[in-house]
Amino acid sequence: MNVNEIYDFAKEIFPINRSITGSGVRETLGIIQRELPDLIIHTIPTGKKCFDWYIPKEWNVIDAYILAPDGEKICDFKNNNLHLMGYSVPIELTLDLEELDKHLHSLPDQPDAIPYITSYYKDEWGFCITDSQRKKLKDGAYSVVIDSSLKDGELNYGELLIKGDTTEEIFFSTYICHPSMGNNEVSGPSVVTSLSKYIQKVSNRRYSYRIIFIPETIGSIAYLSINLMDMQKKIAAGFNVTCVGDDNNYSFMPSKHGATLSDKVALHVLKNRDPVFKKFSFLERGSDERQYCSPGIDLPVCSVMRTKYLEYDEYHTSLDDLNFISPSGLNGAYEVYCSIIDILENNYNYTNMILCEPQLGRRGMYPSTNTKNSNSSVAVMMNFLTYCDGNLDLLDIAELIKQPAWDLFELAKRLEDEKLIKRQVSHKVAKA
Numbered sequence: 168m169n170v171n172e173i174y175d176f177a178k179e180i181f182p183i184n185r186s187i188t189g190s191g192v193r194e195t196l197g198i199i200q201r202e203l204p205d206l207i208i209h210t211i212p213t214g215k216k217c218f219d220w221y222i223p224k225e226w227n228v229i230d231a232y233i234l235a236p237d238g239e240k241i242c243d244f245k246n247n248n249l250h251l252m253g254y255s256v257p258i259e260l261t262l263d264l265e266e267l268d269k270h271l272h273s274l275p276d277q278p279d280a281i282p283y284i285t286s287y288y289k290d291e292w293g294f295c296i297t298d299s300q301r302k303k304l305k306d307g308a309y310s311v312v313i314d315s316s317l318k319d320g321e322l323n324y325g326e327l328l329i330k331g332d333t334t335e336e337i338f339f340s341t342y343i344c345h346p347s348m349g350n351n352e353v354s355g356p357s358v359v360t361s362l363s364k365y366i367q368k369v370s371n372r373r374y375s376y377r378i379i380f381i382p383e384t385i386g387s388i389a390y391l392s393i394n395l396m397d398m399q400k401k402i403a404a405g406f407n408v409t410c411v412g413d414d415n416n417y418s419f420m421p422s423k424h425g426a427t428l429s430d431k432v433a434l435h436v437l438k439n440r441d442p443v444f445k446k447f448s449f450l451e452r453g454s455d456e457r458q459y460c461s462p463g464i465d466l467p468v469c470s471v472m473r474t475k476y477l478e479y480d481e482y483h484t485s486l487d488d489l490n491f492i493s494p495s496g497l498n499g500a501y502e503v504y505c506s507i508i509d510i511l512e513n514n515y516n517y518t519n520m521i522l523c524e525p526q527l528g529r530r531g532m533y534p535s536t537n538t539k540n541s542n543s544s545v546a547v548m549m550n551f552l553t554y555c556d557g558n559l560d561l562l563d564i565a566e567l568i569k570q571p572a573w574d575l576f577e578l579a580k581r582l583e584d585e586k587l588i589k590r591q592v593s594h595k596v597a598k599a
């Protein structure tokens with residue numbers, strides 16, 4: 168894969184004005200579908216009840232701006248879509264600065280940042296502005312124009328099902344509901360789009376894969392309301408992919424109890440790729456793991472991120488732009504998730520078929536000359552064989568013998584070819 172491929176895709180979808188509904192979501196899904204032709208785009212109509220929620224009206228924007236008393240156009244939606252508060256109702260009026268100020272949002276601690284603000288479920292309007300510009304506004308008459316619409320429509324999401332040898336599934340979820348932000352928005356769908364292509368190229372797939380591109384919160388709730396029973400039966404491991412674009416150390420958000428196959432494989436990969444990663448408590452959750460791990464849902468979903476949401480100053484501001492993410496940051500997260508997939512695909516339980524130690528020399532598996540390196544490789548092999556008792560999977564053994572799981576793939580295959588170990592094929596679906 169070209170080192171800039173994921174970043175270039177992020178650049179393409181970055182300018183689109185997305186929200187939880189509307190043409191921006193459909194445009195984004197259309198671009199993803201161009202890359203993943205088997206992606207199915209679903210619709211759910213306004214007013215549809217999904218557990219305790221209802222699908223809201225569809226919101227679309229043509230233009231929005233404020234004209235200052237001197238005629239200068241400020242808070243221009245077409246220059247930066249963060250200027251308009253999400254789900255602002257249509258309006259056209261003239262008002263003084265005191266009244267306008269009630270509808271302005273800025274960040275005094277970040278005077279040059281435009282904040283990201285929404286009002287999904289209450290009819291309001293507002294603009295977001297840098298605090299430095301807000302302080303320069305002068306008294307006088309301001310003309311406000313918001314050319315938007317809130318009408319019965321639909322919520323859209325994308326779903327890709329990639330079949331494997333079994334109906335057990337690995338689940339990936341990412342969201343497509345924020346306007347122009349880098350780490351918090353476009354990094355997730357960009358990485359997952361490339362990850363989907365990687366999965367499609369995996370030969371002899373053991374698992375099937377369920378991959379969804381949804382609006383955050385209402386999208387996951389709606390998807391669960393339609394698919395819950397099937398998901399609970401099939402999903403063996405799952406990952407919520409968000410904030411995977413910057414160059415900082417990795418972060419880990421566990422499932423509710425932190426004891427699923429998802430948690431185990433994610434922690435193993437991080438410990439062997441970035442030992443200084445930061446592990447958070449589920450009490451610090453903030454994305455769709457809230458829904459996937461909620462009572463009665465209890466899916467085995469965790470999250471591997473770069474810098475976690477709420478943990479960087481640029482979060483939910485215009486400073487979370489294409490300069491905050493990078494090709495290396497995106498590719499690093501992609502490679503972490505590829506390693507997770509590789510381990511899951513190779514993570515079998517093995518049973519030793521030989522009593523006592525096998526005679527490795529006649530099988531060409533024992534070095535004729537002992538050196539420091541050969542002794543080390545033999546020790547890894549013998550330790551691996553020792554724990555092939557049918558009760559532990561490859562990932563368990565890798566942890567016990569302190570080896571990256573991917574270093575054991577070829578060894579396990581060789582031992583299996585030599586009929587020294589036998590693969591067990593069953594795996595129980597773990598819950599959150």
